[in-house]
Amino acid sequence: MVLAAFNLRLAIADVPPLLDRIQLDFGLSAALAGVLTGLPVLCFGAFALATPRLTRGRSPELLLVGCLAVVGVGAAVRAGPSLAFLFGGTALLSAAIAIANVVLPGIVKRRFPARLGLVTGLYVMALQVGAAVGAGTAVPIADGADLAWQGALASAAVPAFAAAVFLLVLVGTDRRPVDTENPKIRRIWRDPLAWQVTAFLGLQSLLYQSQLTWIPVILQAGEFTATAAGVLLAIFHLLAVPSSVLIPVLMARRNDQRSAVAVMSGLSASGLLGLLLAPRLAFGWVVILAVAQGGLLGSALTLIVLRSRHSGDATRLSTMAQGVGYLIAAxxxxxxxxxxxxxxxxxxxxxxxxxxxxxxxxxGLRAGRPGYVGNVTGALKEDTLSSG
Known part of the structure; x- marks a missing residue:
């Protein structure tokens, strides 16, 4: 799980540090460069909505193996000699990541029912670490190994293929489909609780993507050099790791998750207000934002698991929340x-x-109340959530 999640952001985060070189080689306009960096988030939303057709009657673990293999192929393809390869490879790996994003919560729900919080926290941590590694190693690989930006982008294929092989060996030929789902879950698009989870994830992702895109620019508009802003962005990724692990664990131990949502939201508002009112203290505000965003991402993905009775329910809620949510975030x-x-x-x-x-x-406060999608008035049982 952790190794798979690590690869779901690695091949996305390596593009921004190399974007100026890509623009120079292909003569990309700023607008087209923006399309390139925004394409993954659009794919996350669009292809997530198509995932239920792929998961029906299939083993989600084997589907995850296939997704990792496609990520590797896409990472290699985008290093090709033309824009068609660059955009085609990016779209291919982003589509695979979108599907993997959706099936992971269902796998957690099925494989680790007694450790929902801990396992969710670990895979959210792996997402953050993968992003930090991708952003932090892209330029050194391109320069140090004399591979240029093409080689740096293609290098992301290696851990993706390795993870696919490892996971295939681990799950073997397990072809069990997802668990039987609650019949009421088929009406998920009319379920208020499902929409609350979706809106929370979408707004959290919108804030997260906006901060990742513009905080370095905002810092450079102040007193930070481009190098210092880049270092601070890497620190942002790394400092999000502890809260992305801790918050899911704490949430899974309680019937009610509203307090965690409130605290992380308060930190997010504080960090943004700090950048607005006291920009000279930017380092401190970025630290606060990192803690907040790590916790909010962990909260959103944990709510998908905790608001689902079965792994099939988790996959459907994940489809809706991530499909609509990432389209909002884009x-x-x-x-x-x-x-x-x-x-x-x-x-x-x-x-x-x-x-x-x-x-x-x-x-988030509405989504954090006890209940299940497909049974909004039902209360969560204490023993179901006493995991960690």
């Missing part, structure tokens, strides 16, 4: 950029992100 960086372009400063964009914390908090 709009964030572009909207922040438009507001900045219209105003010429970063005050209103930051204030807009602070404002979005409010609906994120409200939907």
């Amino acid at each position: 709009c964030g960086p572009a909207l922040v950029g438009v507001i900045h372009q219209l105003t010429g400063g970063w005050e209103l964009p930051l204030l807009s992100l602070v404002t979005l914390v409010v609906p994120m908090l409200l939907t």
Whole structure:
């Protein structure tokens, strides 16, 4: 699980540090470069919605193996000699990651029912570490090994193929499909609780993607050099790891998850307000934002698992939450950029992100109440959630 999750962000996070070189080689405009960096999030949403057709009657573990193999193929393809290879490979690996994103919560629900919080925390941690490794090693691989940006991007295929082989050996020929789902779960698109989980994940992802895209630019507009801003972004990824592990563990030990959502949302608002009102203390605010975003990502993915009775339910809720949620998130960086372009400063964009914390908090508080999708009025049983 951890090794698989590590590869689901590694091949995405290695592009931004190399983007200036890619632009130079292909003559990419800023707009087309933005499409390249935004393509994975769009694919996360679009292909997540198609996942139920792939999972029906199939082993989710073997599907995950296939996804990792496709990630490896896509990583290699994007290093090809033309824009078609670059965008095609990126879309291919992003589609595979989207499907893997959806099936992972169901696998956790089925394989680790007594350790939901811990295992969810570990795979969220692996997502963060993979992103940090991808961002931090792309330039050294390109320069140190004299592989250029093409070699650095292609190198992400190696751990993806290794993870696919390891997982295939581990699960063998297990072809069990997902567990029998609650019949009411088929009406998930009309379930208020499912929409609350979806809205919370979508708004959390929007804030996260917006911060990853624009915080380095905001820092450089102040007193930070490009190198210092890049280092601080890597620190952002790493400092998100502890809270991404701890929060899911704590949430799974309680019937009610609203307190965790409230605390992490408060930290997020504090960090954004700090950047707005006291930009000279940017390092401290970025630390707070990292802790908040790690905890919020862990919260969103944990709620998918905890609000589902069966692994089949978790897969369907994951499809809806991540499909719609990532499509919402894809709009964030572009909207922040438009507001900045219209105003010429970063005050209103930051204030807009602070404002979005409010609906994120409200939907998170609703999603954090005891209940299951398909049975909104039902209470969660204490023993079901006393895992860690």
